[in-house]
Amino acid sequence: MAEIPEIAQEWLDGTDFATIATLLPNGFPQQSVVWIERDGNDLLVSTVKGRRKHLNMERDPRVSVLVYPSANPYSYVEIRGTVEMTEEGGRELIDRLCLRYTGADRYTMDDGTDNIRVVVRIRPEKVVLLSR
Numbered sequence: 001m002a003e004i005p006e007i008a009q010e011w012l013d014g015t016d017f018a019t020i021a022t023l024l025p026n027g028f029p030q031q032s033v034v035w036i037e038r039d040g041n042d043l044l045v046s047t048v049k050g051r052r053k054h055l056n057m058e059r060d061p062r063v064s065v066l067v068y069p070s071a072n073p074y075s076y077v078e079i080r081g082t083v084e085m086t087e088e089g090g091r092e093l094i095d096r097l098c099l100r101y102t103g104a105d106r107y108t109m110d111d112g113t114d115n116i117r118v119v120v121r122i123r124p125e126k127v128v129l130l131s132r
Contacts, residue, residue: 002079003127007131008077008079011077012067016067017033017035018036019031019034019065019066021066022053022056023060036097037096039121042123043121043124045120046119048115048116048117048118061083063081064079065078065081066078072132075132077129079124079128080126080127080128083121083123085118093119094107094117
């Protein structure tokens with residue numbers, strides 16, 4: 001397991017968006033902009049069961065996450081790793097992320113749908129940091 005440097009932890013704990021890259025069935029990368037939370041040295045992302053990135057990660061758990069701080073856009077951290085997914089805590093995670101990123105107590109985009117929220121836990125295997 002690769003350790004996330006302290007400066008990158010600060011970026012991950014902020015409100016800058018992240019980009020997660022997964023692999024499509026044909027091998028091409030697919031990227032999505034996501035909210036992210038750090039749990040120790042792991043990263044947490046929320047998605048909906050059955051969406052493209054969820055299906056990609058079910059088939060191939062290798063991902064890459066990129067964050068660059070808006071206050072210092074010539075710096076970035078890329079975290080490559082593998083994911084584990086669970087439905088447990090899915091609703092709670094999206095609500096925590098919503099509060100942090102928007103200030104709203106509840107993520108309402110899923111209200112009234114049959115969407116099942118999934119917690120994506122990313123365990124870092126390689127960390128690439130550029131800090132200027």
